[in-house]
Amino acid sequence: MFKWIKDKLSKNEDKIQEEIAQEEIAQEEVVQEEVIQEEIAQEEVIQEEIAQEEVIQEEIPQKEIAQEEVAQKEAVQEEIAQEEIAQKEVVQEEIAQEEVIQEEVAQEEIAQEEVIQEEVIQEEIAQEEIVQEEPEKVSIFQKLKQGLSKTRHEMGVKINTVLGAYVKIDDEMLEDIEDILVSADIGMQTTMKLIDNLRTTIINEKVNDPAMVKPLLKKEVKKLMNEDLDTKICDEKPTVILVVGVNGVGKTTTIGKLSNKLKAKGKKVLIAAGDTFRAAAIDQLKTWGDRAEVDVIAHTEGADPAAVIFDGISAAKSRNCDVLICDTAGRLHNKANLMQELEKINRIIDRGYPEANRETLLVLDATTGQNAMNQAKTFKEVSDLSGIVLTKLDGTAKGGVVIALQSELQIPIKLVGVGEGIDDLQEFNMDSFIDAIFD
Ligand SMILES: Nc1nc2c(ncn2[C@@H]2O[C@H](COP(=O)(O)OP(=O)(O)OP(=O)(O)O)[C@@H](O)[C@H]2O)c(=O)[nH]1
Ligand SMILES: [Mg+2]
Structure with missing residues (x-):
């Protein structure tokens, strides 16, 4: 009996041992399974992290490049915008300067006009005063001078201004005078001759003083116009x-x-x-x-x-x-x-x-x-x-054409018209004319 019980117990013991062993194996397997799962999970996490890292690293340069491009684009656009603003400013500045210059020119013209009018008034007053003393001769010259006041302003007054601006005679000064003569309608050919002759005289006579230039110029004009031409109108019968x-x-x-x-x-x-x-x-x-x-x-x-x-x-x-x-x-x-x-x-x-x-x-x-x-x-x-009659000398600034006409064509100016009235025709007198436009 005891043995049976002992066998039974032994068998139970074995069975329990068997169950414990199986239990342990099962537990072992579960643990191992968990470890494997754990490892797989960790591997996946790492792979995921690596992948994300690579994506991030990949993204960063692209982002940088994109940002770089945007920055460059912005910089270029900024430059263009600034360039446009600068150009706009330059254009506006130029327009403003142009307007200032035009305004100055207009003011200058008004001032010159006023000077001429003032001269005319002064001359009229002077003429009025002198007429009482020496009626005929003086009034003719005053009338001529009055008529030529615009030409005188274009020549004599401007030449005075140039001469006053130089301390010694040089090529630049002669060029300035040349410009004045051309703009007073003396004509290119005559002006060139005049300036060449003037330069020669200045060198030959060793002239240094700008104040001497005007009398010399007047002398050269007279020579070129040829004093020997017959300016008298023939009225001998018939x-x-x-x-x-x-x-x-x-x-x-x-x-x-x-x-x-x-x-x-x-x-x-x-x-x-x-x-x-x-x-x-x-x-x-x-x-x-x-x-x-x-x-x-x-x-x-x-x-x-x-x-x-x-x-x-x-x-x-x-x-x-x-x-x-x-x-x-x-x-x-x-x-x-x-x-x-x-x-x-x-x-x-x-x-x-x-x-x-x-x-x-x-x-x-x-x-x-x-x-x-x-x-x-x-x-x-x-x-x-046989001769030229030059009309409408009153009020023109182009009186210099007289010099060109007589010197280039060698035809004497015989009469000049200085107004629309019946008495406004004068015999041409070269000395009076030259004085009237230069002094
Ligand atoms: N200010 C001024 N005007 C003048 C002078 N001489 C003529 N005139 C004017 O110039 C205009 C033309 O003058 P005219 O004498 O008719 O000219 P024209 O050559 O006979 O003209 P045609 O017969 O049409 O060929 C007129 O209004 C004159 O009064 C002058 O010396 N000074
Ligand atoms: Mg006519």
Whole structure:
């Protein structure tokens, strides 16, 4: 019995041992499983971290590059913006400066205008005062000086300013004078000659003082204009004066003034209305004839000018006139036309009045400056000019053209128009003219 119990117990013991062993194995397996799971989990975490790390590291340079690019883009845009602002500022600055300069120029012009007006007033007062002492001679010069006040301002006054700015004579000073002469319509060719001659005189005479330049310049102008040219209008009996020039220059007005002048000298004058282009021209000449108390020989509008001149010659002979003055049309459109017309008229005078002295006066408008010079060249080619009448010298700044005309063409200026009135025509006097524009 005891053995059975012992066996039973032993068997139970074995069974328990068996169960414990199995229990332990199971537990062991569970633990190992957990360890493995743990390790896998840890491995995954590490892998995940590595992957994230790599992603981060990958992302960082891209981010940096992107940030770099954005920064560069911003910098460039900033530069462009600043550049634009700077350019805008420069443009605005330039506009502002331009406006200031324009304002200064306008002020300068106003100031000059005022100076001229003041000079004119002073001259009028002076003229008024002097007229009482020496009526005729002085008033003529004052009138010329008054008329030329703008030219004087353009030349004499500006030259004074330049001379005052230098302590010794040098090339720069001569260039400044050259600029003034060109802008006063003396013309490039004449100005160059004048400056060259002036420079030679300055060197030869060893002149240093700028104050000496103006008298020397005046002397050179006189030399270039040729003092020997005959500036007197012929009025010896019998004389025919043919007046030519383009339209509007003042031919008819000059004829009226000249008739009056000659009549005042005791000459018997007759006018021929050779401008048959329009009726108004004939009427205008008749009006001037009435003013000067001189007869006018006229045909109707559209008549042959040569026929009018022919009748004028016959009348001048039969009435025993001293001077016959012939008006002509200014509307001859081309050189061939002009030449034909003038040749025809000249033939009539040569044949019909061979004993007469001849004057062919070219009338030029001083306000047209260098254009007057071109007209003179054309007329010189088609006609034998004996003199020039320069009208409208009053109030123009282009009086310097007188110097160019006489020195380049060697045709004497004989008369100058200084206004629209009947007395506003003067015999040209070179000395008075040079004084009037330089002093
Ligand atoms: N200020 C001024 N005006 C002048 C002078 N001479 C003429 N005039 C004016 O110039 C304008 C034209 O003058 P005209 O005598 O008709 O000229 P023109 O050459 O005969 O003209 P056409 O017959 O049309 O060819 C007129 O208004 C004149 O009063 C002058 O010396 N000074
Ligand atoms: Mg006319």
